[in-house]
Amino acid sequence: MSDIFERVSRPRRLPDEIASSILEAISRGDLQAGDRLPTEMDLSDQFGVARTVVREAISLLKFDGVITARQGVGAFVSEASSRRSFRISPSCFAKRQQLVKLLALRTSVQADAAAVAAQCRSEEQLAAMAAALQRFADSMGGGMDAAEVRVDAEAAFYRAIAEASDNEYFVEFIQMIDAKLMENLRSVVVKNAMVSEIGDRVQAEHDEVFVAIRDRDGERARTATRRHYEHAARRLADRSGIETV
Incomplete structure (x- = not known):
């Protein structure tokens, strides 16, 4: 049951x-x-x-x-x-074109944060990233509960990267977008995480990001992060069941 x-x-x-x-x-x-x-x-x-x-x-x-x-x-x-603030309307999640635009914005911001984090990160912050990746790896396989753990571990990994950028605006902006995505599409994200071949691929993408940040290679961190988020955006948009126009 x-x-x-x-x-x-x-x-x-x-x-x-x-x-x-x-x-x-x-x-x-x-x-x-x-x-x-x-x-x-x-x-x-x-x-x-x-x-x-x-x-x-x-x-x-x-x-x-x-x-x-x-x-x-x-x-x-x-x-x-x-207008003095940036708001994400629920209508963004009703049409594929709007969702794709929002995901493209998140991709660019997160990639830039990773590039800066590669230069600024401390050993303690790197350890926090490694711990989140370990939780992700330990939860591979299993059902809905394991997928929930992977989703939360992935969020913790990229949040740690944003925090390592030493730029609170990266952190706040990324958290705002991710909170809206989880509020509206968490069930889709979790279902994607339950697909084993996707999980293996995603883990490899995360590892690339981590190694680049560990090696303090900003451009490689930017490229690896962008690659992961572009793939994630495609998977999310394809599975959301939203309108196409």
Whole structure:
């Protein structure tokens, strides 16, 4: 009776859900720069939530610069150039083209972090990478539980690399993207990890990255990391079952 159910994602807060829905409407072009949002009462009715929830969602979007409030007039969609934060909309995970773009961004950032880490890493940080790789290797084979361990060990390996870059912005940006990927596609990632031939190939890719960082070869670390993430992106996009346009 094992492996019947998939991992349950932690539900998001209602204001975050409302903010994401409004962002999706902006991404689709249903709402454009300069358009006025419906009133709090109208949004409350449309979403079926209390006005306080809508008010908090609007506050989140105001803080990010997505929405601008005009006293006594209403809330309006801001120009894209005035936005102050980078948000990943759930719509990114609904279409293959959007997902591929996000994965390409993650690949570039992680590859650059690996190149810097090869030059900056300490022996202690290298040991943390080695420990994560050992957990990955020890979990080879097995079912869903072992695959979960491999997924988490892989994340720990590349997080240790980002931390070794001595650049907190690499760390924060990569964690943000990976958190969104796991929130939306963890079951797909785990299923990929359960395929034995993929696991062997991935382990070899990780080993290449580790050796390059151990040898303080920044360009080789960049190339090896990029190669792994490009392969991982292809596997993830191919198996996600999302729209193709």
